[in-house]
Each structure stands twice: as C-alpha cells, then as structure tokens.
Amino acid sequence: MSDINSNIPEGELTQKWTKFKSSVALVNPSNKRSIEVIVVGSGLAGASAAATLAEMGYKVKCFCFQDSPRRAHSIAAQGGINAAKNYQNDGDSTYRLFYDTIKGGDYRAREANVHRLAEVSTNIIDQCVAQGVPLAREYGGLLDNRSFGGTQVQRTFYAAGQTGQQLLLGAYSALERQIGMGKVEMYTRHEMLEVVKIDGKARGIIARNLITGQLERHFGHAVVLGTGGYGNVFYLSTNAMGSNVTAAWKAHKQGAYFANPCYTQIHPTCIPVSGDHQSKLTLMSESLRNDGRIWVPKKKDDNRKPTDIPEDERDYYLERRYPAFGNLVPRDVASRAAKERCDAGYGVGASKLAVYLDFKANTERYGKIEASKAGNHNPDKETCMRLGTAVIKEKYGNLFDMYAQITGENPYETPMRIYPAVHYTMGGLWVDYNLMTSVPGLYCTGEANFSDHGANRLGASALMQGLADGYFVLPYTIGAYLSKEISVKAIPTDHPAFVEAEAKAKGILDTLINIKGTKSVDHFHKRLGLIMWDKCGMSRSEQGLKQAIEEIRALRAEFWRDVRVPGTSDELNTELEKAGRVADFIELGELMCIDALNRNESCGGHFREEYQTEEGEALRDDVNYAYVAAWEFKEGVNFELHKEELKFENIKVAQRSYK
Amino acid sequence: MSTGNMNLTLKVWRQKNNKTAGALVDYKVTDISPDMSFLEMFDVLNEQLINKGEEPVVFDHDCREGICGMCSMFINGRPHGPKDLVTTCQLHMRSFKDGDTIVVEPWRAAAFPVVKDLAVDRSAFDRVIAAGGFISVNTGNAQDANSLPIPKMQADAAFEAAACIGCGACVATCKNASAMLFVSAKISQLALLPQGQPERYRRVQSMVAQMDSEGFGNCTNTGACEAECPKGISLENIARMNRDFASAKFISEETV
Ligand SMILES: Cc1cc2nc3c(=O)[nH]c(=O)nc-3n(C[C@H](O)[C@H](O)[C@H](O)COP(=O)(O)OP(=O)(O)OC[C@H]3O[C@@H](n4cnc5c(N)ncnc54)[C@H](O)[C@@H]3O)c2cc1C
Ligand code: SF4
Ligand code: FES
Numbered sequence: 001m002s003d004i005n006s007n008i009p010e011g012e013l014t015q016k017w018t019k020f021k022s023s024v025a026l027v028n029p030s031n032k033r034s035i036e037v038i039v040v041g042s043g044l045a046g047a048s049a050a051a052t053l054a055e056m057g058y059k060v061k062c063f064c065f066q067d068s069p070r071r072a073h074s075i076a077a078q079g080g081i082n083a084a085k086n087y088q089n090d091g092d093s094t095y096r097l098f099y100d101t102i103k104g105g106d107y108r109a110r111e112a113n114v115h116r117l118a119e120v121s122t123n124i125i126d127q128c129v130a131q132g133v134p135l136a137r138e139y140g141g142l143l144d145n146r147s148f149g150g151t152q153v154q155r156t157f158y159a160a161g162q163t164g165q166q167l168l169l170g171a172y173s174a175l176e177r178q179i180g181m182g183k184v185e186m187y188t189r190h191e192m193l194e195v196v197k198i199d200g201k202a203r204g205i206i207a208r209n210l211i212t213g214q215l216e217r218h219f220g221h222a223v224v225l226g227t228g229g230y231g232n233v234f235y236l237s238t239n240a241m242g243s244n245v246t247a248a249w250k251a252h253k254q255g256a257y258f259a260n261p262c263y264t265q266i267h268p269t270c271i272p273v274s275g276d277h278q279s280k281l282t283l284m285s286e287s288l289r290n291d292g293r294i295w296v297p298k299k300k301d302d303n304r305k306p307t308d309i310p311e312d313e314r315d316y317y318l319e320r321r322y323p324a325f326g327n328l329v330p331r332d333v334a335s336r337a338a339k340e341r342c343d344a345g346y347g348v349g350a351s352k353l354a355v356y357l358d359f360k361a362n363t364e365r366y367g368k369i370e371a372s373k374a375g376n377h378n379p380d381k382e383t384c385m386r387l388g389t390a391v392i393k394e395k396y397g398n399l400f401d402m403y404a405q406i407t408g409e410n411p412y413e414t415p416m417r418i419y420p421a422v423h424y425t426m427g428g429l430w431v432d433y434n435l436m437t438s439v440p441g442l443y444c445t446g447e448a449n450f451s452d453h454g455a456n457r458l459g460a461s462a463l464m465q466g467l468a469d470g471y472f473v474l475p476y477t478i479g480a481y482l483s484k485e486i487s488v489k490a491i492p493t494d495h496p497a498f499v500e501a502e503a504k505a506k507g508i509l510d511t512l513i514n515i516k517g518t519k520s521v522d523h524f525h526k527r528l529g530l531i532m533w534d535k536c537g538m539s540r541s542e543q544g545l546k547q548a549i550e551e552i553r554a555l556r557a558e559f560w561r562d563v564r565v566p567g568t569s570d571e572l573n574t575e576l577e578k579a580g581r582v583a584d585f586i587e588l589g590e591l592m593c594i595d596a597l598n599r600n601e602s603c604g605g606h607f608r609e610e611y612q613t614e615e616g617e618a619l620r621d622d623v624n625y626a627y628v629a630a631w632e633f634k635e636g637v638n639f640e641l642h643k644e645e646l647k648f649e650n651i652k653v654a655q656r657s658y659k
Numbered sequence: 660m661s662t663g664n665m666n667l668t669l670k671v672w673r674q675k676n677n678k679t680a681g682a683l684v685d686y687k688v689t690d691i692s693p694d695m696s697f698l699e700m701f702d703v704l705n706e707q708l709i710n711k712g713e714e715p716v717v718f719d720h721d722c723r724e725g726i727c728g729m730c731s732m733f734i735n736g737r738p739h740g741p742k743d744l745v746t747t748c749q750l751h752m753r754s755f756k757d758g759d760t761i762v763v764e765p766w767r768a769a770a771f772p773v774v775k776d777l778a779v780d781r782s783a784f785d786r787v788i789a790a791g792g793f794i795s796v797n798t799g800n801a802q803d804a805n806s807l808p809i810p811k812m813q814a815d816a817a818f819e820a821a822a823c824i825g826c827g828a829c830v831a832t833c834k835n836a837s838a839m840l841f842v843s844a845k846i847s848q849l850a851l852l853p854q855g856q857p858e859r860y861r862r863v864q865s866m867v868a869q870m871d872s873e874g875f876g877n878c879t880n881t882g883a884c885e886a887e888c889p890k891g892i893s894l895e896n897i898a899r900m901n902r903d904f905a906s907a908k909f910i911s912e913e914t915v
Contacts, residue, residue, distance in 0.1 A: 052798040067719060067778075068785050070825055071727040087805060123801070130801035132794045132854045134818035141808030159818055165726055166821060173793035180789035188782065211774055240721040274694045279702055280723050402725065405749050408694075471798045520709045522702070566714045571676065572775045574717055575709065 002645040004257070004630060007432040008112045013650045014094075017116040020433075021476055025483035032057035035482055036490060038205055038220030040192045040247050042069030044164070044171055044463060045446025046226030048470025051174035054183035056475060058482075061218055062175065063187045063207055065242055065577075070172045073228055073240040074466065077164020078285035078399065080146060080156035081463040083121040088145050092153040094118045099651060101461060104150040104330050105426070105454020106604035106620065107653045108260070110628075110646060112433060113451050120472040121464050125157055127471055133170040135159050147290050148459035150330035150658075156460045161285055161399045167463055171470070190216070191577065192247045193505040195223060195254045195442060198497045202254075202442035206498070206505045210577065213570035215502050217493035221485045222441045222478060225251060226470065229425040229447035231264070233585045233592065234537070235529025237422035238270060238283040244581040245588050248429050248448050256437035257630035257642060259430035259450035261588065262596035265457055265605045266538050267423035268294075268334035271406055271416075272354040281421040282406055284357070284399055286459040289327045291362040291392065292416070294318050294334070296346040296355050306348070306356050306415045317341055325658040332456045332605045332618070333658060335420035339538050340616065342419070349417045358415035363388035420538060424462060426453045426605065427595075430630040430644075434477035435469060438630075441481060445469035450628070455604025509569045512579045517562030521578045524559045528552065528582070528589055536593050541609045545597040552590045556637070559586060587637050594631075594639060601625045622653055663692025665752060668760040669704065671716055677772050677780075683762065693753035697740065698723060698730060700752055718777040725749040725889065728824030731831070732777055733764040738828035738887050746826060746889045766827055768836035770874045781827050783873040784841060790869035791862040792845040794854050813851055820847040822890045829884035829892070835876030840884040842870050843900035844892045850903055860907035867904055 009016045027035065035058050039050040042064040050062040064072060086092040097118040102109055125143070129135065135157050136144040145154040159166040178184040187207065193215070194206035204219040230245035231237035252258045269284045269292075295314045302309065317337055319326045329337075338355050341347065348354050364381070367388030371379035379387070389412055393400065403411045429437050429444040431451055437444050446466040453461060535548035559582070567573040602611040602618035603625070611619045628644040666689045674681025688704050695703075698720050705715035720730040730747040734740035740750045755761065763777065771779040821844070829840035846863050849855030855862075878897060885894045 048798075055797045066721055066727070066729060067781060068825065070785070070788075071721055071729050073722065073727075075727045076722045076724050085804070123799075125804045126801035127796075127798060129804040129807070130794065130796045130854060132817070132849050132852050134814050134821050134848065134852070135804075136818075137809060137811045137814045139811050141810050141814075142805050159821075162726065162822065165824075166818070169821065173788060174798075176785060176789040177793040177795065179785075180791075186785075188785075240727065241723060242721050275692055277692060277695045277699045277703065279696075279699050282724055401744075402749070405725075405745060405751065406696075408751070408753060475798070520706055522706065564709060564712075566709055566712065572717055572778070575715060 002643060004438070004642050004644050005432065006110065006644055007434060008110070009433065013111060013115050016112055017119055024476060024480050027479055027483050027486060029057050031486040033059065035059065035485065036061065036220045037478070038218055038223045039063070039226060040205065040224065041072065041226030041228065041446070041448070042172070042175065043072035043074035043226060043228055043446060044168055044466030045448070045470045046072070046224070047168065047171035047175045048467050049224055049226060049445055049474050050184055051171060051178050052471050052475045053478070054178035060178070060184045061187065061220065062184050063190045063192055065189065065191045065210065067188055069175055069186060069188065070169060072168060073243050074164050074168045074463070076240060077463055078161045078283065079287035080148065080158035080163045080460040081124070081167060082148070082155050082458070082460040083125045083157060083464065084118055084155060085122050085125060087143060088154045090153045092155050096153065097121060097155065100151050101452065101458060102454065102651050103656060104458035105456050106618065106656055107454065107622070107626070107648065108603055108646065109452055109454030111648060111650055116473065117452050117465060117468050120468045123472055124464060124467045128167055128170050131170040131174060133159070133166050135166070146287055147328060149286055149289060149328045149334065150458040156287070158287065161287070161396055164463060167467065171467070193250060193580070194501040195251045195439070196497050196501045197254055197439065198491060198495065201440045203491055204493070204498065206501045208505070211572050213568070213573065215505055217498040217502060219491050219493055221482060221488060222443065224443040224445060224474065224478070225429065225448055226445040226466070227448045229428070230585070230588060231422045231425050233528065233589050234422040234532045235525050236273065236278060236281050236533070238267060238281050241280060244584070246581050246584045248444070249584040249588055251429060251437065251439065251442060253633050255439045256442055256444070257430035257632055258427070258591060259628050259630045260427040260455070260595065261592045261631065262536065262599060262606050263426035263455045263604060264422060265331055265424035265426060266335045266420045268331055268338055268420050269357060269418045270421035270423070271403065272349060272351060272419040282402065283421070283423060284403060284416060284418055286331070288357060288396060288399065291395070292327065292357040292359050293361060294327055294355055294357055296341045296348060300345045306358070315346070322658045329658045330456055330458060332607070335538060336607060338420055354417040354419045356415040357418045359392055359411070360415070363392050366391040422533070422537070424457055426450065426455060426457055430628065434480060435474050436477070436481065443474060443478060445474055455606055508580065509576065512563065512565050512576060512583070513569055515560065515563050515565070517564045519562050520564060521575055521582050524555065524563060525578070525582045525585070527555060528586055531555070532589055532592070536596055539607045539609050540596045542597060545593045548593045549590055549597070552586060552593065556586045556590070559583065590637065591631060591639055595629055598629060598641065599625055620655070663690055663695070663752070665691040665693065665755065665757045667691060667755065667758070670760065670762045671777070672764045673716070673776055674773050676775055681773065691752050693751065695752045696723065696748055697732070697734070697750040697752065698748050716777060717775045720748055723748040726824060728826040731766050731779065731826060731828070733766060733831055735762055738766065738831040739889050744889055744891055746824070766831035768830045768875070770836065770838070771827060771830065781825070783875070784825050784827065784838070786873060787838070787842055787866055787869045788845065791858070791865040794849060795858060807853060809853060817848045817851040820844045820851065820892065820896055823892050824890055826889065828887050828889060830875065832883045832887040833876065834881065834883070835879060837878045837884070838870050838875035839878040839897045839900070840888060840892055840894070842866055843896035846900045846903065847896040850899060859903065860910050863900060863903045864907050
C-alpha cells in the first residue's frame with residue numbers, strides 16, 4: 001500500500017540503529033569545515049542540533065524569531081523527560097519504553113523510529129547532567145523519578161515544574177558556547193519565510209530580519225527545521241503566543257509532505273477559559289496527576305463548595321472507569337472522559353466546563369509519612385496537612401503559584417479546576433528514518449515532524465524526542481546526505497532560485513500590507529480557532545468536518561479581502577508577522593479537517609464520533625487505516641494523499657486497554 | 660464570562676526605532692476585567708488602536724506563563740509592576756483599581772537599547788553566556804548520569820540559581836544598570852555543581868570581563884535587583900561570584 005519510502009534500515013529491530021551508525025558514510029573533518037548547515041529553530045530540537053553539528057565541525061547558522069535562543073517555547077515544558085534508565089529498578093527497559101510509546105500512540109507510529117528513540121533516551125540524561133542541568137535528586141544524591149500517564153514505571157526525570165527550562169538552558173549553553181567560538185552564527189529576531197530549492201534540493205532559506213524588515217538570503221548545503229508545533233491553529237492553546245506553522249508550511253508548499261495533520265493532543269489538565277479576553281491557556285503539568293485525584297460531584301449542578309462535598313458524593317470517574325491506570329491514563333483518554341462528564345452536565349465552576357483536581361488525600365498521606373519519619377506515628381489531621389503541604393510545595397510549588405496567580409484561588413486549600421486544552425501536535429512534516437523530509441536536503445526535527453508519537457504522545461516524551469533528534473540522531477543521519485555533497489561549493493545567493501524565493505516572500509508581505517481591510521489579524525485567528533475547536537477538536541464527525549472545510553475556505557477568502565495590517569514591511573511590525581502566520585494556519589486548518597475526514601476510524605487524539613466502542617472508547621480500523629497519511633501540496637490550495645504503510649513486526653497490535 | 664468594568668488611563672512609551680526619540684502617549688481603555696493579565700489588557704488596547712487605523716504598541720512577550728523571560732514592561736516605576744515575584748505576563752488586572760493611571764515604559768539601560776516602543780535589545784545577556792556560561796562538554800562525551808552523586812541540598816541550590824529567566828528586570832531596576840544578579844546566577848549554578856569545577860575560575864573571569872565590556876554598571880549593593888527579580892534570585896549569588904572572582908585573580912596570579 002505504501003507509495004513512499006521511509007528508508008528504514010534492514011535487520012532486526014534492536015540492531016537497526018547500531019548497524020546504521022556503524023555503516024553510515026562519514027564526512028572528514030576538513031570537508032566538514034566547508035559544509036554549511038542551516039538550522040531553523042533554537043528549541044530543544046534546534047539548539048541541540050545546531051550545537052552538536054558545530055561541535056562536529058560543520059559551519060552552522062541558527063535562526064529563531066524570539067530575541068534570544070533561550071526563549072524558544074521548549075522553555076515552558078513543565079513536567080519531565082522520559083528515559084529508560086531503570087534507576088528505580090521497577091522493570092523498565094528500552095523495550096518497555098518502546099512498547100509504551102507505540103501503545104500510547106495507539107499503534108500509529110513507526111516501530112523503527114520509536115525503538116531508536118528509546119535506545120538513545122538514556123544518553124540524553126547523561127548528556128544533560130554533564131552539562132550541569134540540575135535535575136531533581138534524592139537525598140542519596142542520585143537522580144529522582146516520577147510517573148507520567150500511560151506507563152506503570154517511574155522513568156520521568158524532572159527539575160521541579162521547570163524541566164523544559166532547565167533542559168533548554170542546557171542546550172542553549174552548548175549553543176552559546178559554539179557561538180562564542182564562532183562556529184555557529186546566530187540570527188535572533190529572524191523569521192524564515194521560504195525554503196530555497198535548487199535542482200530539487202533544499203539549498204537555503206529566505207529569512208526576514210524582524211527589526212529592520214529586510215529579507216535576507218542564506219545558503220546551506222542542507223536545511224534543518226526544528227520549528228515546533230502548530231497547536232496555535234486553535235488560537236487558544238498551551239503553546240507560546242509566537243508558536244506557528246509557517247516554516248513547516250512553507251516547506252510543505254515546496255514539496256515536503258505533511259503527515260497526519262489531524263493528530264492533535266488535547267491535554268486534560270489546563271486552567272479553564274475565564275473570558276473572551278483569553279489569549280492563551282495555561283497547562284497544569286501532567287505530573288500533578290501523580291498526586292491529584294480527578295473528580296466531579298455525583299449530583300448534577302451541585303453548587304456546593306468542593307470542600308463541602310463529602311467523599312461518597314464524589315465521582316472519581318477515572319478511577320472508576322480505569323481501575324488499572326486510574327488518574328494516570330493517557331491524555332487522550334483523560335481528556336475525553338472530562339468532556340464526557342461535562343457534556344453530561346456534571347461540570348463545575350461558573351462555566352460548568354471544568355472538573356476538580358484534588359490533592360487533599362495525597363497531601364494527608366505525605367504528611368503521615370513525614371510525621372512518622374520524625375517519630376510521630378499518630379499525627380493529628382492538622383499536622384498531616386501541614387507537613388504534607390510542604391511536600392506538595394516542594395514537588396509542584398511553581399505550578400501551584402501559577403494557578404493561584406491566574407485564578408486568584410489558593411490550590412493548597414481548594415481543589416484546582418481544570419479542563420482539557422489544545423497542547424501538542426503529533427502531526428507534522430513527514431520524515432523518513434533519517435529525519436529527512438520528502439525534499440532532499442531538508443530535514444525536520446522535534447515537534448515539527450510527525451515521527452515518533454503516532455496518534456497520541458505520552459507525557460514527558462516530547463522533550464525526549466526533541467533532544468534525541470538534535471543531539472543523537474540527526475547529527476549522524478545528516479552525514480549520509482552531506483557525505484555526497486562535499487564537492488558542492490557554496491552557491492552564491494544571487495542565484496535565480498534565491499531571487500525568485502525572495503520575490504515570493506516579498507509578494508506575500510506586500511499583499512498583506514496592501515489589503516487595508518477592516519478586521520484585525522486576531523479577529524480572523526479567533527474565528528479560525530473556534531471552527532477548529534468545535535469541529536476538529538476533541539471529537540469530530542463527518543458532517544462537522546465537511547462544514548468546517550466550507551467555513552475555513554470562506555474565512556480564507558475573507559481574510560485575503562479584509563484583513564487590516566497597519567504599518568509597513570520595512571520596520572518591526574508584529575501585526576505583519578502575525579498576519580503571515582495566520583494566513584498559513586488557515587490553510588493548515590483546512591488540511592487538518594481533510595485529514596480527519598479521510599481517517600474513518602478513531603485513534604489516539606483523533607476521535608471520530610461514528611467510530612467508538614459501546615463504552616465510548618476509540619475504535620481503530622487496523623485493516624484500512626494502519627498507515628501514515630502524508631499529504632502533498634498542490635497548486636491552489638489542494639492536497640494529494642500518499643500512504644506509508646505501518647508494519648508492526650515486533651509488537652502485537654491490540655485494542656488499547658487501561659482498565 | 661463577563662467583560663469587566665475597570666476603566667484605566669495608560670501612559671505608554673512610544674518610540675519608532677532606536678534612531679528616533681520617544682515619548683509617553685496617553686490612552687484610555689475601558690471594560691477591563693480583573694481576570695485579564697496585564698498583557699491581555701494590552702491586547703485590548705492594541706485591538707482598539709488597530710480598529711482606529713493606528714499602529715499597535717510593540718511589546719515583547721511569548722510564553723505568557725512567566726518562564727520565557729521575554730515580557731519586559733516597566734510599570735509605574737517598577738519592572739514587571741507592583742506585585743513581587745511575578746513577570747508582566749503573570750500580573751493580573753486585579754492588582755489595579757478602576758480609575759487608575761498606569762505608566763508603562765521599556766527597560767532602561769545603556770546595554771539594553773530600545774528597539775521599538777516597549778521592546779528592548781537584551782542580546783548583551785547572550786554574549787555574556789557565550790563568554791563562559793557553560794560546561795565544555797561535547798555531545799557524546801558523558802558518563803552515566805548516576806555515576807556522579809550530588810548531595811540534594813547542593814543540587815537544589817544550583818537549581819534555584821538556574822531558575823533565572825534572563826528577563827533583565829534586575830538591570831532595569833538598578834540605578835547603575837548592573838547585571839550582577841543575572842551573571843552571578845549562572846556562575847553560581849555551575850560553581851555549585853561538581854561538573855562546573857574544572858572551569859570555575861576561568862568562567863568567572865571571562866563572564867565578568869564580557870559583562871563589563873557590554874556597558875553594564877557596577878554593583879553598589881542596593882539590593883534592588885533581588886527585590887524586583889520575578890524568580891527570587893538571591894543576592895547570595897553575587898557574594899559567591901565576588902568570592903570566586905577574587906579567588907580567580909589569586910589563582911591565576913599563582914599560576915603565572
Ligand atoms: C506548556 C507546555 C508544557 C509542556 N511540558 C512538557 C513536558 O513536561 N514534557 C514533555 O516531554 N513535553 C512537554 N511539552 C511539549 C514540549 O515542550 C514541546 O513539544 C517541545 O519543547 C518542542 O520543542 P521544539 O524544539 O520542537 O520546538 P520549540 O521549542 O517550539 O522551538 C521552536 C523554535 O523554532 C523557532 N521558529 C519557529 N518558526 C520559525 C520561523 N518561521 N523562523 C525562524 N524561527 C522559527 C522558534 O523561534 C523556536 O526557537 C510541553 C508543551 C507545553 C506547551
Ligand atoms: S536575575 Fe531575576 S531579574 Fe535578573 S534576569 Fe534573572 S530572573 Fe530576571
Ligand atoms: S511572556 Fe514569557 S515570561 Fe512573560
């Protein structure tokens with residue numbers, strides 16, 4: 001069924017990567033010095049790749065749109081990073097991490113990639129600790145672990161609720177070291193607007209200097225995109241305000257296939273929407289589900305304060321429905337269960353679109369342990385709560401502070417109110433085993449590619465994937481391509497392909513400025529978000545998706561007729577930046593609906609109302625849909641489907657069960 | 660889901676670019692909800708300006724969660740506004756009253772030139788890190804992470820120093836525009852860890868040299884930086900850096 005080649009090496013699953021590494025062609029040091037690589041993105045995926053490639057001797061240029069590479073959205077990741085270290089001696093192994101990831105992804109990821117990810121996961125932790133990343137430790141001085149959803153072992157490493165920050169600052173320091181040595185040229189406040197192709201190969205980019213507005217041409221023997229996810233297509237998401245799909249989308253329009261765009265992750269534990277002014281949603285890390293119990297009142301429209309509702313009038317619905325995994329079921333399952341309760345009328349809070357996340361029971365339990373450590377084996381309740389609160393504070397202090405800051409409520413005293421929100425996108429540019437897109441010489445890493453998480457990503461696996469790609473995978477696999485490029489001299493940027501690409505980028509900017517319509521960019525973005533959330537969000541139907549496609553097409557036409565972008569293109573113009581991104585989101589939104597409509601099954605984060613079991617669980621169709629949907633962009637805004645068949649040779653495909 | 664009922668007067672710094680002079684301009688915003696963040700209040704202002712055909716106010720922001728360090732407004736004479744331990748994006752309008760006048764300016768420091776309106780250039784911080792804010796270990800050289808146990812207290816202290824978000828509020832609030840709190844946080848993080856020891860003294864020398872060459876001022880121990888730091892970075896870090904800097908001189912003289 002496949003009509004695309006994923007270039008997976010031959011051989012037994014556990015040997016593929018080792019064999020690949022020892023047989024891949026190398027580039028000798030003197031050649032590396034004259035080979036230039038462009039890395040777009042300075043998040044975990046981009047910074048780690050840029051630093052490592054420079055360490056290896058390549059000439060690297062790195063780009064980001066923020067004012068410093070340290071501010072990439074990876075900085076906001078909270079809960080942790082997985083690795084199959086088995087430090088807890090609880091039966092973890094490379095195979096188990098591989099298995100959990102494939103199963104968590106609802107059997108829609110590529111075995112060979114995921115196994116490689118599990119293999120290199122342990123190197124990541126070693127590397128980060130060597131860089132001075134202060135991961136959490138136990139009193140004995142060894143690294144601590146916690147649990148995340150979809151697993152029954154403790155394999156998640158963390159730094160309080162700031163794991164992404166600490167890992168990114170580690171990668172950033174490695175990157176700055178190379179910048180200081182002159183091996184990486186860093187371009188901050190630059191936005192990539194086009195991929196330049198010469199003779200079918202990626203040979204550079206057009207980037208806009210966001211301060212001066214000037215378009216710049218940059219040559220590279222290869223181009224790597226580590227430009228993050230596209231969750232902001234929904235307007236409201238847990239992503240940073242600037243997160244966007246533009247780099248990936250421009251690459252898509254140059255021939256890079258876009259894979260599984262409809263696989264979106266809706267995270268179960270976020271702070272609910274408080275009003276129309278809302279500009280983004282804030283995640284409360286999944287790690288909280290280690291110690292927080294999720295419930296709603298058993299009675300509809302129960303308006304009592306949560307602390308006044310007695311135990312036997314609470315419905316701990318995850319523990320009830322999924323006794324084996326309880327509050328730690330995977331995200332897609334937890335989100336749908338929350339929606340189900342709220343839709344059925346049991347939601348809480350002013351909007352009734354929220355459920356409780358309650359720490360009381362575990363606070364008390366920790367308090368008891370602390371008291372008994374101090375020799376008090378019969379502590380009263382108050383002592384337990386006091387001591388337990390200190391434990392909770394140490395584990396999640398910054399998250400509790402953030403919650404209090406945003407809602408004005410004290411989560412140490414009353415349960416948090418939470419609701420699902422758009423969080424992560426499993427879909428992305430299609431890449432082969434080498435992380436190369438369907439455009440030769442164009443690579444894609446991190447959240448921007450589609451590779452490892454199937455239809456649902458497990459918690460603490462994105463940080464793992466971003467760093468695996470950047471530190472340990474791409475630096476090897478790119479050699480396979482670059483070893484054949486050593487005779488290619490740097491191509492001067494007055495080459496017609498650069499001229500043409502720049503003219504195209506300029507044309508779009510000029511058009512946007514000159515529409516001089518009546519509605520702001522945000523106006524269109526919010527409307528797009530609403531269509532996506534209602535019809536391509538937590539649950540989807542054939543009818544809804546068809547409607548959404550019509551609505552999005554109409555919105556696109558209206559946008560290009562009536563958007564208002566003040567100012568000019570030769571200055572710092574944040575509205576112009578947003579306009580370009582929203583234009584791309586609108587096209588992507590349509591493709592997401594087309595993909596969701598094409599996939600007549602439910603799997604992971606993609607839930608089609610027509611395809612569910614009697615208990616309301618996702619119903620896969622492995623006979624007809626065990627494939628990666630890779631879409632090719634066609635003139636106008638049209639898309640052609642290519643299929644990569646997924647073969648499961650090492651795992652028995654089964655209905656997922658967390659009961 | 661109500662819109663709010665606060666009406667405010669804003670005095671906002673407008674400056675086209677680093678070549679032109681700037682000035683405070685008055686704006687009115689109405690129906691502000693106490694649940695809005697300060698930046699969401701600015702979204703309302705900007706939407707209003709765009710609808711009137713004027714140019715919106717440029718300000719830096721990204722995560723809106725208090726972690727990326729990008730937001731940077733000097734509000735009523737204080738970086739990140741009136742509340743302690745929060746960034747501008749985590750400041751909510753419930754910290755203000757109906758009828759208030761709020762003055763909003765960019766960070767002001769010679770080493771942080773204004774880019775436009777409220778956005779400034781903080782690349783000097785990156786250059787200080789590039790001068791030595793790292794451990795020199797290439798990818799692939801690491802030993803097993805647990806082969807080097809680190810006492811929890813020490814690891815926690817390093818983590819606290821590492822929590823700096825590089826926002827620059829410490830510089831903005833300091834009458835000398837000193838960057839000592841920022842620089843000492845990174846130096847402390849690495850000095851507290853065994854991995855950081857081999858380069859400890861070289862690091863402090865090169866980072867301090869870079870800091871001086873960027874045009875940051877001297878530290879006169881007023882403590883304003885610690886008071887305004889949204890992440891509670893402690894002055895102890897500055898003391899540690901000063902000690903290391905003094906030892907570094909001594910050590911390098913000895914080895915000459
Ligand atoms: C709130 C939150 C919490 C999370 N917590 C966890 C967690 O605990 N564990 C976990 O594993 N995962 C977590 N995730 C997911 C994880 O953080 C992300 O998937 C991951 O960090 C993405 O890294 P990245 O390097 O691919 O992209 P990013 O970090 O988003 O970096 C993208 C980079 O690309 C640049 N860029 C983008 N477009 C352009 C352009 N056109 N031109 C130039 N530059 C461009 C940006 O400037 C930036 O440098 C969390 C996500 C969120 C939103
Ligand atoms: S020390 Fe504090 S105020 Fe200074 S940059 Fe770091 S976080 Fe900001
Ligand atoms: S916007 Fe990121 S810290 Fe304020």
